[in-house]
Amino acid sequence: MVTRIQVGGNRPYDVLVGNDLGGELPGLIDGAARVAVLYSAPLRERAERIAAALPQVTPIEVPDAERGKSVAVAARCWDELGRAGFTRTDVVVGVGGGAVTDLAGFVAAGWLRGVRWVPVSTSLLGMVDASVGGKTGVNIEAGKNLVGAFHPPAGVLCDLDALTTLPADDLTAGLAEVIKCGFIADPRILDLVEDDPRAAADPSSAVLRELVERAIQVKADVVGIDLKESGPREILNYGHTLGHAIEKREKYTWKHGHAVSVGLIFAAALSELSGRLDSGTRERHRAVLELVGLPTAYGEGAWTDLLSAMRVDKKARAATLRFVVLDGLAKPGILAGPSEELLRAAYAEVAR
Ligand SMILES: NC(=O)c1ccc[n+]([C@@H]2O[C@H](COP(=O)([O-])OP(=O)(O)OC[C@H]3O[C@@H](n4cnc5c(N)ncnc54)[C@H](O)[C@@H]3O)[C@@H](O)[C@H]2O)c1
Ligand SMILES: O=C(O)C(=O)C[C@@H](O)[C@H](O)[C@H](O)COP(=O)(O)O
Ligand SMILES: [Zn+2]
Numbered sequence: 001m002v003t004r005i006q007v008g009g010n011r012p013y014d015v016l017v018g019n020d021l022g023g024e025l026p027g028l029i030d031g032a033a034r035v036a037v038l039y040s041a042p043l044r045e046r047a048e049r050i051a052a053a054l055p056q057v058t059p060i061e062v063p064d065a066e067r068g069k070s071v072a073v074a075a076r077c078w079d080e081l082g083r084a085g086f087t088r089t090d091v092v093v094g095v096g097g098g099a100v101t102d103l104a105g106f107v108a109a110g111w112l113r114g115v116r117w118v119p120v121s122t123s124l125l126g127m128v129d130a131s132v133g134g135k136t137g138v139n140i141e142a143g144k145n146l147v148g149a150f151h152p153p154a155g156v157l158c159d160l161d162a163l164t165t166l167p168a169d170d171l172t173a174g175l176a177e178v179i180k181c182g183f184i185a186d187p188r189i190l191d192l193v194e195d196d197p198r199a200a201a202d203p204s205s206a207v208l209r210e211l212v213e214r215a216i217q218v219k220a221d222v223v224g225i226d227l228k229e230s231g232p233r234e235i236l237n238y239g240h241t242l243g244h245a246i247e248k249r250e251k252y253t254w255k256h257g258h259a260v261s262v263g264l265i266f267a268a269a270l271s272e273l274s275g276r277l278d279s280g281t282r283e284r285h286r287a288v289l290e291l292v293g294l295p296t297a298y299g300e301g302a303w304t305d306l307l308s309a310m311r312v313d314k315k316a317r318a319a320t321l322r323f324v325v326l327d328g329l330a331k332p333g334i335l336a337g338p339s340e341e342l343l344r345a346a347y348a349e350v351a352r
Helices: 022-028 041-051 071-084 098-113 124-130 160-165 168-184 188-195 206-223 232-237 240-249 256-273 279-291 300-310 340-351
Strands: 003-007 013-018 035-039 057-061 091-096 116-121 135-140 143-150 156-159 322-326 332-336
Touching (some): 003 206, 013 206, 022 116, 035 071, 041 057, 057 071, 071 098, 071 135, 091 098, 098 124, 116 124, 156 160, 160 206, 168 206, 168 232, 168 256, 188 206, 188 279, 232 322, 240 300, 240 322, 256 340, 300 340
Parallel strands (some): 013 156, 035 057, 116 156
Antiparallel strands (some): 135 143, 322 332
């Protein structure tokens, strides 16, 4: 059975969730004479299988994970498209986790000022988050995802079969974004994880499929009304202000989902300490994240580095830092310009 979740807006598209979805790709690249397939080494075989059903394929192997999310790698991909004679009707396909699909989308956004692209998402985090919503981009020295474009895909494939080869640690990392969706919009997600954490991390379980579909729905509802993050979309950044700062400080060797997990603890503490969130919901963050084995702590001596990294967060406005916080379960809001004292107190919850 294939579930189709529609993402609205000016350029609507469907996110397909199911098993054995290989046959769906040709329908999404209608009219393309050439297809570039971007993938990293762990997904080489899957990418080759996918490419076998497509017209004139330019396979492009890119460095794995965050190492592939760079301007230099994107430039190499553009050179390859140039050599292959890519035109405006051709399509870029990204086969992989969020890092490869963020890169593939960015390559598509830049080529001829925007050609079609399709993420074939192979990680949990990619399925529930990175492949949906049209945020594409790469990292630069100054920080995470600081160069990119809003460029919605032509469609998204989330083949649950891929999750059977995903390393367990990466599956757990994806649960951080799923749990984030539970706190900002759909508390049923939290109940499902708490009731059966083992099933939540089992790629063959009906529970994980329901979690995937619910998290995609949360994201689709938001990006459908605010593609360019002029307001409502900011809630998807819950936990990310500190999370991205940790990733940068760790030179992108930490998994995104792990950094977001720590960031959620910080954001929940900030919400409570600013008098906006009850202690029970704040404590629920640590309990559910630890239940699935996600990290909830980070180094005590890191605060100064983290604070300076947070100053280039995209939600900041001039010198004012802005954070997504909760005013209650599934009631996200913005906290603008908290004092350094408050921020440090919230960080104490992470550093303890
Ligand atoms: N664009 C967005 O809206 C958005 C949203 C969330 C996250 N992101 C980005 O996504 C990235 C994180 O994505 P991720 O967690 O998927 O990490 P990732 O893409 O780095 O993948 C993690 C690892 O899993 C491997 N992998 C993926 N699928 C596999 C499979 N089926 N079998 C075997 N190995 C597999 C990858 O090769 C990699 O080594 C970050 O760069 C983050 O910034 C973007
Ligand atoms: O789609 C969004 O919007 C999000 O904020 C989802 C995040 O989970 C994701 O990590 C996103 O890439 C962060 O975007 P950024 O604009 O803060 O770099
Ligand atoms: Zn994220």
